[in-house]
Amino acid sequence: MPSKTSWFNRELLILDFRSVGWISLLYTIALFFIMPVKIMFVLSNDHRYTKADLAASFTDPFQINWFFQVLIYFIVPILLAIFLFRFIHVKEQAELIHAFPIKREKIFVQKAFSGVIFLTVPLLVNAVILVVLTQVFDISSFLSFGEIAEWFGTIWLFLMVLFFASVFISMLTGISAVQGILTYIFLFFPVGFSILLFLNLQNWFYGFPANYFIFEEIERYSPLSRLAMLFNSPIKTSEVAIGFILLVLFIGLSIILYRKRKLESASHAIAFHQLKPVFKYGVTFCFMLLGGMYFIEVERSSDSLWVYFGYFWFSIIGYFIAEMILQKSWRVFGAIKGYLVYAFVMSIVFIGLHFDFTGYEKKVPALEEIDHVYFGPYLYETEENLKRHYEYDSEEAIEAIYNLHSEIVKTPTKQGSSYEEVNIHYKLKNGETMIRNYALSNSHMFKEELNAIYATEEYKEKQFKIYKVDPKAVDRITIEEHDITYEKHVITDPGMIEEAVTMLQKDIQEVDYDVIHMDAYKNYTTFTLNNGDVIGIDGTERFKQFTKWLESNGFKGTALEKAEKVSHLFVAKESDLQMIEDERFYMENVFFNGEEYDFFVKVTDKQLIAHAMEHTTDPYEIGISGELYYVGFYPYSDRQYPVMVRAYDETTIPEDLKEMLQ
Structure with a gap:
């Protein structure tokens, strides 16, 4: 009867603990000082901390010394993967361990199991300590068992993803130091590459909303950036599912690569010959984007020739750096043939982009397909603020914004040193979205179209909240003059308040391009309503009837x-x-x-x-x-x-x- 061998070898686990267990031990101690000790310190200083302070400190485990938590979460799983799988990067160790009558799959499972144990136990130990502290010190109202369980599950998933991502990278390289560097590059690559790509797309495609994607979406592109944001942005169910999919993917690919990996690949920067072109041209492309970004964003060059100059020289630098890494020599300048092929392909791409072969720049949705639209200078807001200030759904407003967009795409202009930002975010009736961003250095060219927008009732109601307020609902008006005098005037008389608000509402009724774009900074006026709400308007000196009323009633001095x-x-x-x-x-x-x-x-x-x-x-x-x-x-x-x-x-x-x- 054939004997069965276990997937887990107790002796190998002990050997792993002796060689890398110190990482897990230090991780346990560090997490203990970062979280339980912090809680005990705060509780031992109860004369300094009120109940409100405790509630603020212990909202959930993600708020406790979060910076230091993130620091060790970034380091420990990658460090553990480097040391556990170092044996495949050292030729002598690789030959020795693979000489044993053990299948590679079992070696991989054993090492992976050790990593999971060394990462899970410290987290579990500290989670148990946190639960005990909440009961002993009666702070479960601030820090509940459910919140601790959520923290444990979320952090465990991220640690596993980071660990197995590093294991996957270990199979692609033959040098442990390169594994560490490539792991962080790989994990941060979606964010870094996206920023480079978006900023260059903004230069290639007039109207591309690079800032929207960078500020609104990009933090979710990398496990590292997403992990750092957990303290104020809880993980979603969809993200948990993506995390487990990545986990399965990394484990599966790691096993496949480990089976095919040759022992002699130890000490090679890239373990698989087939991946060397991918690495070489990937580095070249990223350096090319970096060069373009430098002249677009840093030098603020409006001249395309300088941008292409950046593409050319940075791509050459990236190409030869990649060659030096692969050949482990600086004598690589004769290998120019590969770069010439790359340059030819990219030239074809740039020609296509120059002539907008995608039709991106001229695209405007059909008017009848638009359900509603967000329009404003700044759309990187919460959903609630977007709806309150920038969402337009009336036919009049939608048509006016549509007409402005149609005119903008007819006359694309380069961004100057002084410009007005216009963001248009369509929500179509079929559920799709279309987003465009324009930096108009010549907004006066679209004065007629902008005036049509400003004339809509919906625009006035969105941008000037005082417009539809009953003057009798205002309890107090405060005018602050932000000039040399810094004077402050308060109006509390009901009759005068009604007159002032009526004058301002008449001005808003007639608002146009010249009023909106006037350089107004001197007066800031707040209207305190009877219900306690406060409405503020900056630059009220733009409004002639309101200003004249203030001067005639002694609330505003003349310049002289x-x-x-x-x-x-x-x-x-x-x-x-x-x-x-x-x-x-x-x-x-x-x-x-x-x-x-x-x-x-x-x-x-x-x-x-x-x-x-x-x-x-x-x-x-x-x-x-x-x-x-x-x-x-x-x-x-x-x-x-x-x-x-x-x-x-x-x-x-x-x-x-x-x-x-x-």
């Missing part, structure tokens, strides 16, 4: 009246400021030392000061439009720093002040 509160101005041309070679070159520092520079002009004339208060603006809002003239405002106090620094451009600076600067 405010100029009396200013001691003097210092004015300088931007070109002169740029000549200062000083490590202290911060605008406030330069104006603080204004007396040191002969190109500064001191202004005390109240008419000029009043003009500056009305016509200067934030220099970063002006963009590149010729010479700028910086203005520092100084109050009467002994304060030497300017209370604010604003700027004129060529079209707004008065001629007599300009002559003083010559």
